[in-house]
Amino acid sequence: PVLNDARPYTVAAEAGEPSRLVLGTAVFDGADPAGASFLVARTLIPLREGTLPATVLSDREFRAFLAALFDMLDASFPVRSRDQATMERIRGWLDPLLAVHQRLAWEPLAHAAVSGLGSRSAATVRLGLEQYSARLALALADGFGGAMEMLRLLDFDDRPRGQLGRTDLEQFLADNDAARDLLVFAASPACLNARRWLARSTSGA
Numbered sequence: 001p002v003l004n005d006a007r008p009y010t011v012a013a014e015a016g017e018p019s020r021l022v023l024g025t026a027v028f029d030g031a032d033p034a035g036a037s038f039l040v041a042r043t044l045i046p047l048r049e050g051t052l053p054a055t056v057l058s059d060r061e062f063r064a065f066l067a068a069l070f071d072m073l074d075a076s077f078p079v080r081s082r083d084q085a086t087m088e089r090i091r092g093w094l095d096p097l098l099a100v101h102q103r104l105a106w107e108p109l110a111h112a113a114v115s116g117l118g119s120r121s122a123a124t125v126r127l128g129l130e131q132y133s134a135r136l137a138l139a140l141a142d143g144f145g146g147a148m149e150m151l152r153l154l155d156f157d158d159r160p161r162g163q164l165g166r167t168d169l170e171q172f173l174a175d176n177d178a179a180r181d182l183l184v185f186a187a188s189p190a191c192l193n194a195r196r197w198l199a200r201s202t203s204g205a
Contacts (some may be wrong), residue, residue: 011039011154013055027153034146035153041137046129054129063122065090073103073110077117134178135185139194144186144200151179 005012006092021043028036044050044172053065067079067090075174079087082124098106117125143192149161164172173180185191 011043011045015053019047019052027150031153032129032143032146032149034142035150036146038137038141038147039150039154041140042133045133045136049133051129051133054126060127061086061090062126063182066122066125068094070110070114072098073107075107075110075114077114077122131180131181134182135191136194138182139191140198144182147182148179151176151182 001020002020002025004022010022010024010026012022013084014022022041023040027039031039036083046055054062057065064083067077067083068087071087072091072094128141138144141147143183145161152158154174155176157172159168171181176203
């Protein structure tokens with residue numbers, strides 16, 4: 001990881017050889033350990049799961065990336081004519097990275113994915129991947145409260161929790177889509193199952 005004083009609220013994974021994690025110093029200045037673990041996990045998951053393009057590419061580039069990837073796997077994802085050149089450029093970059101046996105193995109998955117996406121946009125796919133990373137990070141983190149505090153900090157609200165009234169918390173949830181999604185997920189069976197799996201894994205059972 002690289003600490004960044006110039007961009008104190010930066011939290012990002014940067015692609016490269018090797019990839020690196022850039023952390024703004026203000027984010028961890030007195031941060032709750034649970035919030036810090038949530039933030040690091042949410043940032044690292046796209047690297048681990050191979051979904052980093054959804055994080056680092058612009059909307060147009062990500063749409064072209066999906067179109068190029070699906071096209072290579074004999075599936076189809078809509079791309080605007082103005083983005084055709086970008087798609088071809090990205091396909092040229094991806095082409096040597098995917099061996100023939102990988103493409104054959106992934107083609108059924110690609111067709112199932114396109115069928116499941118239906119008319120959903122690339123922006124919807126991006127949002128889904130962001131929610132996946134945040135939900136998994138919450139399940140892996142030390143506590144829900146710390147995750148919420150970190151989301152508040154990233155919204156530049158550094159007031160101590162004790163200074164917040166009910167109206168403040170309601171406004172925070174109303175304004176923050178990620179926080180609302182995590183609030184629902186935290187009470188779901190999926191989150192409970194993930195935490196049980198983590199407990200078994202760390203205990204060696």
